[in-house]
Amino acid sequence: MDIYGKRGNGEVFVQNNPRKLALPKKVTESYHYEGAVKVLEQFNNKSEVNESDYTGELAPDRPFSETMNAIHGDGRLDLSNETYDQMIIGKGLRVVIKNKKANDDVNDWLDDTGFHEKLEDGLPSYTGAGNWIVEKDPTGSEFVEIPITTMKSITRKANGHIKRYVQYVNNKTILYKPTEVVHFKLTNVAREPFARGLFHSIINDYTDPRTGEVYDSPLIQMKQMEHNMSEIFKGHANPTVMFHFADAGEQFIKEQADNLKKMKSGSKIVTDKEFEAKVIEPSNGGKFDSYVEHLQRDVLEPGSKFPLQFFNAGFTARAASESTDSVLIRKVKKIQVRLANQIKMLWIMPYIKKHFPKIKSKDVQVFFETPTKHDVAVTDVITGFRDNIIRRSEARKWFIENSTLGKFIDQNDMEDEAPITSVTPTGQMREPAPSGRFGGNVDGKDVKDGDKVTAKPIPQRKE
Numbered sequence: 052m053d054i055y056g057k058r059g060n061g062e063v064f065v066q067n068n069p070r071k072l073a074l075p076k077k078v079t080e081s082y083h084y085e086g087a088v089k090v091l092e093q094f095n096n097k098s099e100v101n102e103s104d105y106t107g108e109l110a111p112d113r114p115f116s117e118t119m120n121a122i123h124g125d126g127r128l129d130l131s132n133e134t135y136d137q138m139i140i141g142k143g144l145r146v147v148i149k150n151k152k153a154n155d156d157v158n159d160w161l162d163d164t165g166f167h168e169k170l171e172d173g174l175p176s177y178t179g180a181g182n183w184i185v186e187k188d189p190t191g192s193e194f195v196e197i198p199i200t201t202m203k204s205i206t207r208k209a210n211g212h213i214k215r216y217v218q219y220v221n222n223k224t225i226l227y228k229p230t231e232v233v234h235f236k237l238t239n240v241a242r243e244p245f246a247r248g249l250f251h252s253i254i255n256d257y258t259d260p261r262t263g264e265v266y267d268s269p270l271i272q273m274k275q276m277e278h279n280m281s282e283i284f285k286g287h288a289n290p291t292v293m294f295h296f297a298d299a300g301e302q303f304i305k306e307q308a309d310n311l312k313k314m315k316s317g318s319k320i321v322t323d324k325e326f327e328a329k330v331i332e333p334s335n336g337g338k339f340d341s342y343v344e345h346l347q348r349d350v351l352e353p354g355s356k357f358p359l360q361f362f363n364a365g366f367t368a369r370a371a372s373e374s375t376d377s378v379l380i381r382k383v384k385k386i387q388v389r390l391a392n393q394i395k396m397l398w399i400m401p402y403i404k405k406h407f408p409k410i411k412s413k414d415v416q417v418f419f420e421t422p423t424k425h426d427v428a429v430t431d432v433i434t435g436f437r438d439n440i441i442r443r444s445e446a447r448k449w450f451i452e453n454s455t456l457g458k459f460i461d462q463n464d465m466e467d468e469a470p471i472t473s474v475t476p477t478g479q480m481r482e483p484a485p486s487g488r489f490g491g492n493v494d495g496k497d498v499k500d501g502d503k504v505t506a507k508p509i510p511q512r513k514e
Contacts, residue, residue: 099209100242109204111245112255115180116200121254121270122179128250128270135249136174138383142420143167144391146399149414153407157399164193170394172196173235177390181237181246184216186227191402197232205244213244233397235390297325387419429454442467 101109111118122128144167148154161167169185176199177183184202187194201220207213216227216234236246248254253269267275294311296304307322314320395417403410427449436446444465451457 096210098211100207100211109206109244111180111202111204112251114200115182115202118180118248118250118254119176119200122175122250125270125274132175132179132249135178135383135386136171138380139174139178139387139390139419140171141387144170144394145416145418145420147416148403148410150407150410153403153410156406157403160191160402164191166194166398169194169196177235177237178386179248179250181248181251183235185233185235186231187233187398191405194233197227207244211242235393235397237386237389291330293329295327295329296322297327299324299326384421387421391417391419427453 122132146154146157146161148157173183173185173196176196180199182199182202184197184199185194186197197216197218198220201218203217203219203224205213206215206217213229215229216232218225218227237248238246240247250270256268256271257266258264259266294307296307299307303324310320320326395412395415399415399417400412403415429450432441432446432449435441436443441449444467447460447465451460451462
């Protein structure tokens with residue numbers, strides 16, 4: 052018996068075997084679902100940023116060359132920047148990976164490419180200008196710092212994705228694709244293309260939003276005041292002397308004026324006229340003290356984010372600034388964490404993904420080692436080993452790295468041994484064996500292995 056049926060596409064079919072009644076075997080379309088919901092499109096952000104050509108908001112507020120010159124030209128800012136860099140680098144950058152093979156490979160790669168030295172060289176740009184831009188080799192075998200003073204601008208799309216980096220050097224423009232550089236940023240304020248350095252607020256000019264009037268940066272104001280002070284002091288290096296000749300004619304005064312111009316130190320005045328000499332000196336009433344103190348304490352120090360009194364104040368003032376010291380240390384730690392994370396995600400992880408694809412980001416630690424504040428003496432190390440705080444290998448390593456005794460230590464002999472204790476090797480308490488004055492046996496017999504003999508001096512007989 053033939054059975055007529057109709058498929059979903061409208062096709063009529065004949066089937067003489069009821070057991071074969073089923074959907075068509077050939078399916079024209081096949082859908083694969085991941086989970087219960089099918090993702091129709093990828094995320095595309097709607098938020099935009101200001102975009103322009105080479106000049107405008109995509110260029111730094113002040114050319115990086117001017118920023119770095121201002122820092123290196125002012126002793127206070129240069130000292131602040133250098134101290135920040137030293138505190139950030141600490142004992143150096145450490146990379147620790149759970150996989151030993153990957154850990155050794157990555158650290159060898161960093162050493163072979165001179166990364167640690169180049170990191171130290173790039174820190175002044177990172178803290179001072181807020182940006183450290185490096186041109187990378189696609190193979191990861193080499194990278195070269197792009198002088199921040201030659202970076203002109205960044206162009207990007209409205210959604211914030213960077214189109215290119217623009218460098219102007221040797222009277223020519225060089226363009227870099229985003230994939231050709233690694234950009235380390237100290238800050239990321241309002242998605243600005245360039246970061247802001249530590250001294251941004253005191254180096255850049257201020258524009259009054261109401262009138263459009265531009266005010267010089269606090270650093271420029273301080274420099275102008277210091278220049279004026281020096282000019283005034285130079286103008287009054289020698290006090291002004293006024294000579295008053297009584298009953299003198301014009302010709303006589305002119306002759307004496309000529310003579311006074313020729314006078315040298317120690318010269319004498321001979322005249323038949325009565326005269327009076329009056330010395331006019333500038334007042335020592337501290338004309339500039341309050342202004343300089345205000346700019347130094349209320350403008351430069353907050354602007355540089357560094358307590359300059361650590362270096363130019365007395366012991367009492369430095370001791371009283373412990374809270375300021377802790378604030379500075381917290382700020383340095385924040386910079387360390389941010390920079391270490393950037394190095395991990397922008398430089399180290401791409402290398403790991405290429406050579407060790409199974410290693411995850413959580414298995415990689417990148418951090419700066421901060422040196423301890425407490426100095427360790429030789430006696431402290433010996434005591435630490437004796438009290439079982441450190442191992443023999445650790446003690447010998449310390450001596451090798453931190454003392455002149457290290458050159459006499461065999462670095463191949465670094466095996467750990469049990470520290471010196473008063474417990475016998477057998478761990479059992481025994482009755483003390485008869486002993487002589489200096490621990491020798493009274494009967495001349497050998498002591499059993501494992502026994503420890505302690506001798507006490509014989510008390511002197513009183514006469």
